[in-house]
Amino acid sequence: MRFFLKKFYKIFLDAVFPSRCIVCGIFFTCDNERHSFGIEKTDLITLSFKNVMEGFLCSSCMQNYVEVKSPKCSVCGFMFRSREGKDHICGTCIKKPAKFEKARAYGLYDGALRKTIHCLKYYQKPYLAEPLGLLLFSEFIRNWDPKKVHVIIPVPLHNGRMKKRGFNQSFQLVRKWPEWSNKMGFDYIIDNIDPDILRRKKRTKSQVGMGKEERVKNMRGVFEVAYPLKIEGKKVLLIDDVLTTGATVNECAGLLAKKGAQSVDVLTLAHTERHLIGR
Numbered sequence: 412m413r414f415f416l417k418k419f420y421k422i423f424l425d426a427v428f429p430s431r432c433i434v435c436g437i438f439f440t441c442d443n444e445r446h447s448f449g450i451e452k453t454d455l456i457t458l459s460f461k462n463v464m465e466g467f468l469c470s471s472c473m474q475n476y477v478e479v480k481s482p483k484c485s486v487c488g489f490m491f492r493s494r495e496g497k498d499h500i501c502g503t504c505i506k507k508p509a510k511f512e513k514a515r516a517y518g519l520y521d522g523a524l525r526k527t528i529h530c531l532k533y534y535q536k537p538y539l540a541e542p543l544g545l546l547l548f549s550e551f552i553r554n555w556d557p558k559k560v561h562v563i564i565p566v567p568l569h570n571g572r573m574k575k576r577g578f579n580q581s582f583q584l585v586r587k588w589p590e591w592s593n594k595m596g597f598d599y600i601i602d603n604i605d606p607d608i609l610r611r612k613k614r615t616k617s618q619v620g621m622g623k624e625e626r627v628k629n630m631r632g633v634f635e636v637a638y639p640l641k642i643e644g645k646k647v648l649l650i651d652d653v654l655t656t657g658a659t660v661n662e663c664a665g666l667l668a669k670k671g672a673q674s675v676d677v678l679t680l681a682h683t684e685r686h687l688i689g690r
């Protein structure tokens with residue numbers, strides 16, 4: 412198993428010329444040994460951003476990544492500013508209950524993680540979906556029992572944007588999960604990823620710079636469920652790259668629940684920092 416994963420990592424790191432920083436473009440020396448970590452099922456739990464990304468980023472671009480840690484909101488998953496105490500529900504989720512049951516994110520949308528997500532989405536580096544997808548997979552395993560997730564749905568892009576970008580980053584992030592769950596010796600093989608159930612019927616304006624209310628309005632009526640039978644009575648996990656106000660996943664979750672899903676959870680690579688909550 413270790414051999415396979417080492418080999419797999421070597422192949423894709425070599426293929427993308429890993430000694431050139433994806434963010435600033437400088438060449439940097441990296442000790443190959445550092446990338447030769449083997450990933451077993453148990454290693455997933457402690458997998459860190461540095462473990463996975465050090466072949467892609469120079470040391471100066473590798474700064475300031477923050478992994479989401481407790482205490483965080485037990486519903487929306489946003490970290491509390493205070494680093495003491497247990498997870499509990501935040502004021503925002505009490506005031507306005509979300510339409511999903513729980514959301515979790517791998518890290519804060521800041522520093523190196525933010526730069527890497529930008530490179531993936533806006534600078535045409537779809538190969539980054541593989542290492543980022545592995546981090547997302549580790550977060551999935553930390554927070555869910557795969558047997559109890561019936562359908563995994565990546566948040567879709569509108570056809571126009573899909574054509575322009577050439578790929579849907581949310582789908583690319585989970586594409587390798589079935590292979591990994593198989594190779595890592597999971598007793599349950601993930602084979603329930605379905606990018607076709609949910610569709611985006613309207614093209615929306617870019618949400619960058621929009622406030623919460625504007626985002627909610629912008630997302631209203633944007634999605635449709637193409638195959639409601641596939642989600643009836645099922646526990647659904649929605650996948651997206653970044654959770655900002657939650658307007659997008661909340662709209663999807665509300666629609667999926669209306670169409671018969673038993674529950675909807677959300678997993679994203681990152682959530683924004685300005686939503687650090689409390690003191």
Ligand SMILES: [Zn+2]
Pocket residue numbers: 432433434435436437468469470471472473
């Ligand atoms: Zn750099």
Ligand SMILES: [Zn+2]
Pocket residue numbers: 484485486487488489500501502503504
């Ligand atoms: Zn919350």
